[in-house]
Amino acid sequence: MSVASTTQSQRRVVITGAAGFIGSHLTERCLRLGDVVLGIDNFCDYYDPEIKERNLGAAVEDPSFTLARIDIRDREAVDDLFQRFRPTHVVHLAAMAGVRPSIEQPAYYTDVNLNGTVAILDAAARSRVHQFLIASSSSVYGNNKKTPFAESDPVDYPISPYAASKRSGELFCHSYAHLNEMPVACLRFFTVFGPRQRPDLAISKFLRLASRGEPLPIFGDGSTSRDYTYVDDIIDGVTAAMDYVEDGFEIFNIGGNTPITLAGLLETIERVIGHELIIDRKPIQPGDVNRTWADLTKSESAFGYMPQTSTETGIKNQWQWYLEHETADR
Secondary structure (H helix, E strand, O other), X not given: OOOOOOOOOOXXXXXXXXXXXXXXXXXXXXXXXXXXXXXXXXXXOOOOHHHHHHHOOOHHHOOOEEEEOXXXXXXXXXXXXXXXXXXOEEEEOOOOOOHHHHHHOHHHHHHHHHHHHHHHHHHHHHHOOOEEEEEEEHXXXXXXXXXXXXXXXXXXXXXXXXXXXXXXXXXXXHHHHHHHOOOEEEEEEOOEEOOOOOOOOHHHHHHHHHHOOOOEEEEOOOOOEEOOEEHHHHHHHHHHHHOOOOOOEEEEEEOOOOOEEHHHHHHHHHHHHOOOOOEEEEOOOOOOOOEOOEOOHHHHHXXXXXXXXXXXXXXXXXXXXXXXXXXXXX
16 A cells, blocks of 8 residues: 655644544545545444445545555554654544443453554554544543533543543553653544434434434433534544644543533424424433533633534534435435
């Protein structure tokens, strides 16, 4: 595999999980910004790999993009790629995601999310990258009673293997930043949604089922709340953090700052699609937190992050995208 050539002034960005929901959006944004991008993805079958192929449909036509189909746990392959590409920046998005599946497969989640992260950290440290960014998660806050959630709040009580793996990844990042003098930023994403959202995630699933007139499985009484964050705002936060170079280790919340209850979300979806939803009530699931809400004071102060897209506008955009891609998604 050959990698795209660069000029001395261009950023050389490795994006792991490049074919995923967030990764494909970030890949396109970085290419538009003039970066040379090496995307890493193993196209696993957690969901239909054809969806991931379509996610990168535009990027693979760009001469500044190179795609490596490897597993991040393959240390030899990762090291070889980094040595040849010589990245200036790494954005590590690849992970096994999802709270509920992590309860069923804790060992697998630990293997991918920790061993994979360590492999990427090792390669980045040896390559002396200018900055390392990793996607963490609001799930690390567990059932934090204080709202909104600030980066300084205790995160010692995760309530799912997924959350524990994400918090463990943050701790590994701290140790690598300390030992290698490598700037590292952990970005705690809050419930990301928008076009290309994974088919198993709530809003994507709700829109798909609603379009077919099928019942929506709703866990709990609708009082739980989430700080939904539109994918374009997430990408704004990531690219702003890429320009924020500081020595050492930092953690930043990247959220929407406007939490909405599950009941409120369903009402919003009904307004957007124009008809009533069919609800199938189910017991609340183990591992689900009661609420999330991002305090954005630190990220706004550091690199000017502030979300621009309301939940309702974002759902309208996602619904329109779904209608345009309905045949392909099915």
